[in-house]
Amino acid sequence: MSNVRVRFAPSPTGPLHIGGLRTALYNYLFARKHSGSFILRIEDTDQARLVSGAEEYIIKALDWSGFEVDEGPHVGGPFGPYRQSERKSIYLQYVRQLVDSGKAYYAFDSSEDLEAMRRQGDGHVKYDASTRSSMRNSLSLDKQETQRLLDTGHPYVVRLLVPSGRSISFQDEIRGEVTFDTIELDDKVILKADGLPTYHLANVVDDYLMKISHVIRGEEWLSSTAHHVLLYESMGWIEVMPKFAHLPLILKPSGKGKLSKRDGQKFGFPVFPLKWSDGPDGSFDGFDSVGFSPDAMINFLALLGWNPGTEQEMFTLKELIDTFSIEQIGKSGARFDYEKALWFNSQYISNQEAEDIALAAHPFFRQEEKNISIADLVPICALLRDRMKTYADLPGLSHFFFDELIFDQNTIRKKWNQESRSHYENLIVVLEEVVDFQPETIKQAVSDYIHTSGIRFGDIFPLLRIALTGDAKGPDLFAIAEILGRQRAMSRWKEAPTEFDRIIQSSENQSA
Ligand code: GLU
DSSP states (O other): OOSOEEEEOOOOSSSOOHHHHHHHHHHHHHHHHTTOEEEEOBOOOOGGGOOTTHHHHHHHHHHHHTOOOSBBTTTBOTTOOOBGGGOHHHHHHHHHHHHHTTSEEEEOOOHHHHHHHHHTTTTOOOSSTTTGGGSSBTTTSOHHHHHHHHHTTOOOEEEEOOOSSOEEEEEETTTEEEEEEGGGOOOOEEEOTTSOBOHHHHHHHHHHHTTOOEEEEEGGGTTTHHHHHHHHHHHTOGGGOOEEEEEOOEEOTTSSSBOOTTHHHHHTSOOSSSOEEEETTEEEOOTTTTTOOHHHHHHHHHTTTBOOSSSOOOOOHHHHHHHOOGGGBOSSOEEOOHHHHHHHHHHHHHTSOHHHHHHHHGGGSOGGGTTSOHHHHHHHHHHHGGGOSSGGGHHHHTHHHHSOOOOOHHHHHHHOSHHHHHHHHHHHHHHHTOSSOOHHHHHHHHHHHHHHHOOOHHHHHHHHHHHHHSOSSOSOHHHHHHHHOHHHHHHHHHHHHHHHHHHHHHHHHHHO
């Protein structure tokens, strides 16, 4: 495919939702697969909905996800500006062209007029062929009156004249042929009273001027496409109209209904790539702030709606680029399964270098633990990487290295007695004598003792473990001992009996 140019065209109305990021991802994969260009265009013509910080957030989120933007407001490019609010004069020229050729018209209706029109028929009435002649516009008013209103600065909008009795068809790359009857379409406003174009006009003009080859966007824009096709026709651009692909919705975990921005808080998982702080509707966690690797998030998102056609689940971005095709995107909604996202992340973490995990997990340690260095964390990450679902799990999983131990009292009550005590004390002597304090040698010393003394492994080993970690279960004890180092491990082993005695004592007191 030659000259592939795709755009991601978000409106900066808040943090980028995970569905929007998936749209960006599919555009990015498609662009790279076909050696084309990936363009970021900020669609900010609806000034009332702008949220400060949203554009920066979008750019950061794309960057965190690993997408390189070829053209955009922050990197420039030959088809700029890439922020629609900076392209006002460009749009005006095309609006004029449409009005002059009779494809669009001025409308002077007040909001009360519009309200009255809508009230007529149970709210189903549209501004269209059936109503426009009874409204105040350049089609219903005579030329002089129209001119007078324009000359006196009467507020107006420009509407697209939707022809009656036609059907509009286009080929959707995912859904096949899609047809709308013009009776279903209203005369959309294309220029607002504030002199800025609406989404529809700006989107079409920019896709044309920026030579966009494929429009890959969410399903919610499918019904607007009929208007867009009409605009391409009206402008005389139908021959170069981009191809359309409308992506399936991302559904709630229940599979019922679209995943919304509020669902994150409702279900307790992130629906944004990055944390969003102090926006007008509060702060939200992101995949970053709950401890995801961006690669895992991307892998998860790629499979929400696209099926590689094989059993393969783990993909690097490079592999996604090589494998991706629009034909394998499904038509029906994809259920957002957070457990699956966690599974991907755990797979990524267990395949990562301990150094990289340490770097990513370090920010999740609490302020008071901040003296823990990244270097300190490296061996701990090597030990615990198979148990982590997110980087944020590390402080909890590794607490016994840093915090005071909380002993498993039940196991101590079951296992700590005269006999186990004397074996435990013998074992301490054996452990003291281990020359090379390495997991294998420590393990060998402990097993040799257990063999020769005839004690059962299960009677003594849990006590050794509790002495080092507080818990009767957990990762390889001998590796933990090595990480603690001879000195700390030995002193924990030696000090534990006093604590064990105290626990036995207090439970005897309680039952007395
Ligand atoms: N500005 C629209 C949005 O926020 C763009 C839709 C499109 O890609 O055409 O999603």
